Amino acid sequence: MARMSWKEACKLDPTLQGLTHFFSFPPEYAQTLTGGLTNRCWKVVCSQGKAYVWRPTTLITKAFSISRYQEYQILKAIQSSQLSPAAMLVNEWGLLVEWIEGDSLTDKPSFDGLLRMQARIHELAINHIPVVPFSFTARVDHYWMQIKPELKTEQVRALYEDWRNPPNLAEVAQCLCHFDLAGYNMVKTESGYKVIDWEYAGIADPRLDLALSINVAGEKILDAVFRYCQLREIEDVDKWVSGVKAWLPRTNMMALLWYLLAYQLWGDEEYYRQACHLQETFC
Known part of the structure; x- marks a missing residue:
């Protein structure tokens, strides 16, 4: 710094x-x-x-x-x-x-602690938040349209076209989603944990947000979703498990486009390697 x-x-x-x-x-x-x-x-x-x-x-x-x-x-x-x-x-x-004065959780925090914070965020009232609900298709289309043709390989194009629409799921109540909840965006203060960097936050299906966090942490889907539902006292767990599973490949595709765009903007090879890794997960 x-x-x-x-x-x-x-x-x-x-x-x-x-x-x-x-x-x-x-x-x-x-x-x-x-x-x-x-x-x-x-x-x-x-x-x-x-x-x-x-x-x-x-x-x-x-x-x-x-x-x-x-x-x-x-x-x-x-x-x-x-x-x-x-x-x-x-x-x-x-x-x-x-x-926010405190210690950033740069090391991997306990996933249970992360789920507790995510559950608290998802339970915040949204009727007084004056923002348009998040559109998954609009976001990935926005990324896609900016990526240069030379980065749009046949496989990348196929993944984008296959997964650009949201899944057809049993509805759950939309809520406030952070969309980048991980240890690097959590700070331990004297009064408890706080979450920073809300630039990607929006009103959306909480199963999308949960899928993103599970993906980043590398946790097992069933264990994570069951624990999340326990924290929020949700009984219809199957609806949440199937929802998270349906969102996972879509979040991977969105992250793939994000990394390709980041590589295009900054030229950092690490972004390209991350994009290639995500592409390989579909194979």
């Missing part, structure tokens, strides 16, 4: 000028944050020691269909839950949120 004066940081990243009218006095310094795949964020520290995170709007966020305005609306709506950072400001340049 690179630390520099506020003036230097604003020269390096012009989006920081979007905070000019928020602070009474210029911040003491700014520090680049590492760890995020999509976002290249800043820790902004004031002279009194108060710290914030600046989450800019860039060509990268637009490429991945990320809306800082939607992220702001979600954080404002769930602020009383104490599960997330407080949103302070949003404008065309980006989103400012409070800095």
Whole structure:
């Protein structure tokens, strides 16, 4: 993480000028944050020691269909839950949120703890969250249309066409989904765990969110779904097991496109290797 004066940081990243009218006095310094795949964020520290995170709007966020305005609306709506950072400001340049002081769970946390947090998020009221429900097809189409032809091999095209539509499932109530819940987005604070990086969050089928978390953690589907249903006191477990199983190949395809787009944007070979690995899982 690179630390520099506020003036230097604003020269390096012009989006920081979007905070000019928020602070009474210029911040003491700014520090680049590492760890995020999509976002290249800043820790902004004031002279009194108060710290914030600046989450800019860039060509990268637009490429991945990320809306800082939607992220702001979600954080404002769930602020009383104490599960997330407080949103302070949003404008065309980006989103400012409070800095969460604590220990990031960079090592793999207990999956039971992750499921407990996911269950809490899924049980939050959504009737006051003013965002359009998540569209799986629209999201993967958005990724697909931006990927260059040379990366669209016959196999990748076949996977995209086979899995671009959501599964036909018995309905469950839609809820707030984080869509990137893992240890790297959880912080242990003095008052408990908090979840950060809500840029992909939306209102959707919770079985999709559960499938993503199971996939990232490499957990067994039956064990994970049974435990999740136990935590939420859900009796119709079969509906959830079949739903998660139906979403898994679709989440793999979506992740495959994500990594191909990330490779195209940054040129990092690791993204391409991840895409190839996901492609192999279908074989």
